[in-house]
Amino acid sequence: MKLYNYFRSSASFRVRIALALKGLPYDYLPIHLVKGENKGDAYKAISADNLVPALVTDAGDVLSQSMAIIEYLDETHPQPALLPANALGRAQVRALAQSIACEIHPLNNLRVLKYLVKDLKVTEEAKGEWYRHWCRDGLESCARQLARLPASTYCHGSTPTLADCCLVPQIFNARRFDTNLDGLPRTMAAFDACMQLPAFQQAQPSSCPDNEG
Amino acid sequence: MKLYNYFRSSASFRVRIALALKGLPYDYLPIHLVKGENKGDAYKAISADNLVPALVTDAGDVLSQSMAIIEYLDETHPQPALLPANALGRAQVRALAQSIACEIHPLNNLRVLKYLVKDLKVTEEAKGEWYRHWCRDGLESCARQLARLPASTYCHGSTPTLADCCLVPQIFNARRFDTNLDGLPRTMAAFDACMQLPAFQQAQPSSCPDNEG
Numbered sequence: 001m002k003l004y005n006y007f008r009s010s011a012s013f014r015v016r017i018a019l020a021l022k023g024l025p026y027d028y029l030p031i032h033l034v035k036g037e038n039k040g041d042a043y044k045a046i047s048a049d050n051l052v053p054a055l056v057t058d059a060g061d062v063l064s065q066s067m068a069i070i071e072y073l074d075e076t077h078p079q080p081a082l083l084p085a086n087a088l089g090r091a092q093v094r095a096l097a098q099s100i101a102c103e104i105h106p107l108n109n110l111r112v113l114k115y116l117v118k119d120l121k122v123t124e125e126a127k128g129e130w131y132r133h134w135c136r137d138g139l140e141s142c143a144r145q146l147a148r149l150p151a152s153t154y155c156h157g158s159t160p161t162l163a164d165c166c167l168v169p170q171i172f173n174a175r176r177f178d179t180n181l182d183g184l185p186r187t188m189a190a191f192d193a194c195m196q197l198p199a200f201q202q203a204q205p206s207s208c209p210d211n212e213g
Numbered sequence: 214m215k216l217y218n219y220f221r222s223s224a225s226f227r228v229r230i231a232l233a234l235k236g237l238p239y240d241y242l243p244i245h246l247v248k249g250e251n252k253g254d255a256y257k258a259i260s261a262d263n264l265v266p267a268l269v270t271d272a273g274d275v276l277s278q279s280m281a282i283i284e285y286l287d288e289t290h291p292q293p294a295l296l297p298a299n300a301l302g303r304a305q306v307r308a309l310a311q312s313i314a315c316e317i318h319p320l321n322n323l324r325v326l327k328y329l330v331k332d333l334k335v336t337e338e339a340k341g342e343w344y345r346h347w348c349r350d351g352l353e354s355c356a357r358q359l360a361r362l363p364a365s366t367y368c369h370g371s372t373p374t375l376a377d378c379c380l381v382p383q384i385f386n387a388r389r390f391d392t393n394l395d396g397l398p399r400t401m402a403a404f405d406a407c408m409q410l411p412a413f414q415q416a417q418p419s420s421c422p423d424n425e426g
Contacts, residue, residue, distance in 0.1 A: 048357040049312060061301055064358070065315065068307035075300040087288040088274055094281035099262060101311075102278065106319035115346070122333055133328070144261040145277070 001026040002056040004047065006033045007208035010105055011066040012053040013169035016208075018070040020199035021160060022077050026055075030210035033110055067094075067101055070162055082162050093156045096145055096163035100170045104138035108173070131177045139174070139184055142167070146186045155190045160197065168194050172205065215240040215269040217260065220421035222246060223318055224279040225266040226382035229421075231283040233412035234373060235290050239268075243423035246323055280307075280314055283375055295375050306369045309358055309376035313383045317351035321386070344390045352387070352397055355380070359399045368403045373410065381407050385418065 003019065003026045005012030019026055031037045031052050038050050046062060047054040055063045055072075063069050074082045083090045106112070108131050116122045116130060149156060155163035171191045174181060181188060194200045205211055216232065216239045218225030232239055244250045244265050251263050260267040260277060268276045268285075276282050287295045296303045319325070321344050329335045329343060362369060368376035384404045387394060394401060407413045418424055 048361055049308075049316075049354045050357075051316075051354075057301075063304045063308065065308040065311040067315075068304050068311055071307060072300055072304040075303070087285055088270075090288070091276045091281050091285040094284060095262075095276065095278040098278040098281055098314075102280075102315050102319050103262075103264075106315050107325065112320065115343070116333075119346075120329075120333060120335055120339060120343070126333060130328070130333070133332075141262040141264075144263075148261055 004054040007205040010169035014066040014165045016203035017165045097166040100166040107134040217267040220418040223382035227279045227378045229416035230378045310379040313379040320347040
């Protein structure tokens with residue numbers, strides 16, 4: 001398999017975690033988002049959505065959208081499972097993942113922050129407040145969801161799931177933008193538990209070949 | 214089952230379509246987003262994420278996040294299926310759904326548009342441009358994805374899927390904000406095919422008990 005991605009992209013990071021948890025080898029193909037390589041003709045010919053990540057399967061199919069890719073990997077390489085065995089558990093894990101991937105990250109990714117500054121002429125300070133507002137709001141929502149679940153090492157249960165694949169990159173991103181992470185003990189305990197695993201260490205931005213520090 | 218939702222909420226509309234396609238009865242419980250009922254103590258006690266929709270199962274479990282709810286319904290009530298039978302097809306359908314639910318809708322929902330006006334002091338005109346920019350950008354991405362798939366009546370294949378559950382509410386919303394929908398023939402053909410089905414008609418905002426016209 002081949003993964004087109006960018007070291008700092010949260011959505012790319014999610015898929016790198018899933019690949020590492022499953023022990024699947026892949027070719028790492030960097031697409032420099034800040035330089036706009038995702039909008040270049042070469043990448044547009046590969047990826048219909050012009051975003052990272054894009055996973056190219058061994059059969060040559062190009063898959064997009066990180067959560068869809070992770071579900072595909074989980075279906076085609078079931079061990080270790082990234083979703084619980086029962087429908088209720090899967091719904092809870094997907095809801096946690098989507099609380100991050102649909103409520104926090106879309107508001108705070110590079111192209112949106114660029115639009116705020118370039119088109120809406122907001123100040124750097126207001127951009128930072130925007131980031132932290134949606135990030136904190138979404139993480140508090142996750143914390144309330146976690147509070148209703150049985151005690152667990154990771155977000156849901158005793159093994160990492162799709163929810164952890166989404167949480168960990170979001171915490172990395174939150175710290176880059178100085179988001180307040182106080183008062184989220186269960187969330188941060190799950191983060192810390194994940195970061196003790198080699199798969200999360202291998203997938204993090206600083207371990208990527210295109211890492212710029 | 215009970216569905217807490219709001220007639221105009223796109224995410225609620227997605228779940229109403231899925232319930233209607235599967236012929237599942239439910240109690241319709243309106244939560245008035247514009248009046249902020251989702252932030253009231255009564256609803257906060259029910260829904261951990263304080264958003265709509267929330268589905269309460271017959272066992273009393275409360276599920277959130279529309280795509281997670283639809284996948285749950287598909288797993289617990291498999292017919293008619295809302296995802297293809299093979300992993301590649303499921304990945305394609307989920308990617309289409311997520312292109313809408315993660316790339317368009319989060320930027321354009323009520324609380325974000327409110328933040329633009331109240332906190333960032335953008336004009337009504339700039340708010341409308343923001344809406345149309347992200348909506349058109351995301352719909353063009355969907356169109357490019359559709360162009361790489363085999364010919365189909367709906368977004369993917371000859372029966373409606375999760376992708377159609379997401380597309381149709383987004384088109385309703387796009388029209389409310391006067392988004393240009395020209396040059397998207399395959400997308401709009403899928404939309405038109407969906408709207409010929411009773412399930413989509415029953416689920417639309419104008420059919421809801423809390424519809425305000």
